Amino acid sequence: MADTLLSPVPDEDGAPFWEYAGRGELRVQACADCGELRFPPRPCCPHCRSFASEWRKVSGKGRIWSYVVPHPPLLPAYAARAPYNVVVVELAEAPCIRLVGNLVAADGAPLDSIPPDRVRIGTRVQVVFGADGLPRWVAEQP
Amino acid sequence: MAGLKDATAIAGIGQTAFAKRLPESEKALACRAILAALDDAGVAPGEVDALASYTMEETDEVEVAKALGLGDLTFFSKVGYGGGGSCATVAHLAAAVATGQATVGVAWRSRKRGSGPRPWRNTAVQLPTPAQWTRPFGLLRPVDEIGMLARRYMHEYGATRDHFFNVALACRNRANQNPAAIMYERPLTREMYMTSRWISEPLCLFDNCLETDGALACVIVSAERARDCPHRPVYVHAAAQGLPAQHHGMVNYWNDDPLTGPAWTAARHLWKHADFTPDDVDVAQIYDAFTPLIPLSLEGYGFCGRGEGAAFTEGGALEIGGRLPVNTAGGGLSEAYVHGFNLITEGVKQLRGTGTAQVPGAATCLVTAGEGVPTSALLLRS
Numbered sequence: 001m002a003d004t005l006l007s008p009v010p011d012e013d014g015a016p017f018w019e020y021a022g023r024g025e026l027r028v029q030a031c032a033d034c035g036e037l038r039f040p041p042r043p044c045c046p047h048c049r050s051f052a053s054e055w056r057k058v059s060g061k062g063r064i065w066s067y068v069v070p071h072p073p074l075l076p077a078y079a080a081r082a083p084y085n086v087v088v089v090e091l092a093e094a095p096c097i098r099l100v101g102n103l104v105a106a107d108g109a110p111l112d113s114i115p116p117d118r119v120r121i122g123t124r125v126q127v128v129f130g131a132d133g134l135p136r137w138v139a140e141q142p
Numbered sequence: 143m144a145g146l147k148d149a150t151a152i153a154g155i156g157q158t159a160f161a162k163r164l165p166e167s168e169k170a171l172a173c174r175a176i177l178a179a180l181d182d183a184g185v186a187p188g189e190v191d192a193l194a195s196y197t198m199e200e201t202d203e204v205e206v207a208k209a210l211g212l213g214d215l216t217f218f219s220k221v222g223y224g225g226g227g228s229c230a231t232v233a234h235l236a237a238a239v240a241t242g243q244a245t246v247g248v249a250w251r252s253r254k255r256g257s258g259p260r261p262w263r264n265t266a267v268q269l270p271t272p273a274q275w276t277r278p279f280g281l282l283r284p285v286d287e288i289g290m291l292a293r294r295y296m297h298e299y300g301a302t303r304d305h306f307f308n309v310a311l312a313c314r315n316r317a318n319q320n321p322a323a324i325m326y327e328r329p330l331t332r333e334m335y336m337t338s339r340w341i342s343e344p345l346c347l348f349d350n351c352l353e354t355d356g357a358l359a360c361v362i363v364s365a366e367r368a369r370d371c372p373h374r375p376v377y378v379h380a381a382a383q384g385l386p387a388q389h390h391g392m393v394n395y396w397n398d399d400p401l402t403g404p405a406w407t408a409a410r411h412l413w414k415h416a417d418f419t420p421d422d423v424d425v426a427q428i429y430d431a432f433t434p435l436i437p438l439s440l441e442g443y444g445f446c447g448r449g450e451g452a453a454f455t456e457g458g459a460l461e462i463g464g465r466l467p468v469n470t471a472g473g474g475l476s477e478a479y480v481h482g483f484n485l486i487t488e489g490v491k492q493l494r495g496t497g498t499a500q501v502p503g504a505a506t507c508l509v510t511a512g513e514g515v516p517t518s519a520l521l522l523r524s
Binding site: 084 | 260263265272273274276277278279281282283286289290291293294297339340341342343344345388390393395397398
């Protein structure tokens with residue numbers, strides 16, 4: 001659909017992430033043997049080569065690692081919201097696990113609900129889940 | 143062990159015109175560029191027994207070989223990862239010729255990226271990994287993905303838009319000396335750069351490469367054979383590919399150090415096998431789909447320390463007469479964007495002494511493929 005945002009097209013490894021996200025839970029794949037977190041999900045642990053994995057719940061707290069502000073030309077649904085922000089958030093529990101998302105004003109608010117000049121590297125954020133089941137981020141209240 | 147070092151040479155180069163729109167098909171353009179390269183090398187099409195190109199190349203070996211009347215092929219190879227594969231096409235042929243699997247290799251790239259579709263517009267062929275983690279949030283285009291790393295680079299090391307402008311300006315200045323360049327008659331000023339429209343902040347229009355129709359090719363033969371060809375041989379002194387541990391391609395956000403990319407891996411191998419060091423490089427052709435790739439590559443290939451790539455561009459360092467002249471035909475930013483193949487042919491021209499912006503006495507040249515994706519690089523010498 002030209003006028004709707006893209007939905008994730010999960011692969012077999014990523015599907016559990018999206019199923020948990022749809023229930024409002026942020027979970028990250030972890031090795032069931034050595035315990036190391038890994039992202040993106042994959043069948044085998046790169047640390048100990050175990051194929052046993054579990055999905056560990058994380059706090060949903062993190063900090064903005066970087067961001068961009070896309071302008072057209074873009075796909076139509078995104079051009080309609082431009083300029084908007086896209087952030088990369090490093091998780092509090094595992095700073096090398098970084099999730100791409102958007103900084104929004106509130107749960108369910110659109111991509112362009114925060115003025116681009118208000119986005120900063122280092123801002124502490126908390127995950128929120130909208131009706132689309134995608135994890136997005138709001139600034140933590142001081 | 144008989145190695146790759148100086149065992150083979152690029153004996154011929156060829157190209158079509160570059161334009162936003164060319165009337166001929168990619169297949170016809172590929173054929174023209176390859177014939178031009180063979181003619182330049184003084185080699186008959188029937189002698190070709192090896193081909194190499196990119197996995198993204200739309201014209202396959204069967205089509206090329208039957209259209210041009212090539213001989214029996216005994217080696218053919220395609221390299222993945224878009225612009226990261228450019229130098230590897232030459233590297234694969236050099237290895238094939240050096241080990242006796244073939245005698246005359248042709249590498250090429252033909253692309254109608256100027257008049258054809260922008261790949262990111264295609265929503266039907268979203269790769270599930272890693273696009274599921276990025277595209278729904280509006281991180282849609284290569285410029286968004288590289289912009290993310292560029293912003294972090296600016297934050298960590300104090301790089302500014304003026305540094306990216308230095309890159310764009312050096313490439314444009316060289317294009318202004320090159321009649322074949324798309325931007326031949328179009329100078330760039332700091333005012334134009336600073337007031338141009340954003341594409342993905344922090345990157346503006348002039349931080350992005352061109353969108354070009356065109357094709358290029360080169361011919362690789364043994365060093366011995368090259369010495370009988372019409373032009374001065376340009377030897378493949380060293381070659382490397384680079385896919386670092388835990389690298390994720392252009393969305394390389396998921397490892398300990400996202401700003402240390404494939405260039406570092408390729409560089410370690412390249413310098414290990416070379417008789418000279420970064421200080422001895424006379425001219426460099428550095429893949430420039432986006433301006434920030436040049437400071438990152440300067441660091442990766444060892445021309446400066448970590449975090450020093452932006453400062454390296456100051457004081458005209460990248461211009462003719464500077465510390466390291468780069469992209470002397472204009473590069474992807476201002477000559478043509480054909481997945482970096484024009485950087486290979488320009489490296490050859492510089493070492494023949496026939497560049498349109500010739501570095502006096504250039505005898506060594508680094509050519510790189512795209513940083514930020516699994517990459518490749520060549521050290522050429524005359």
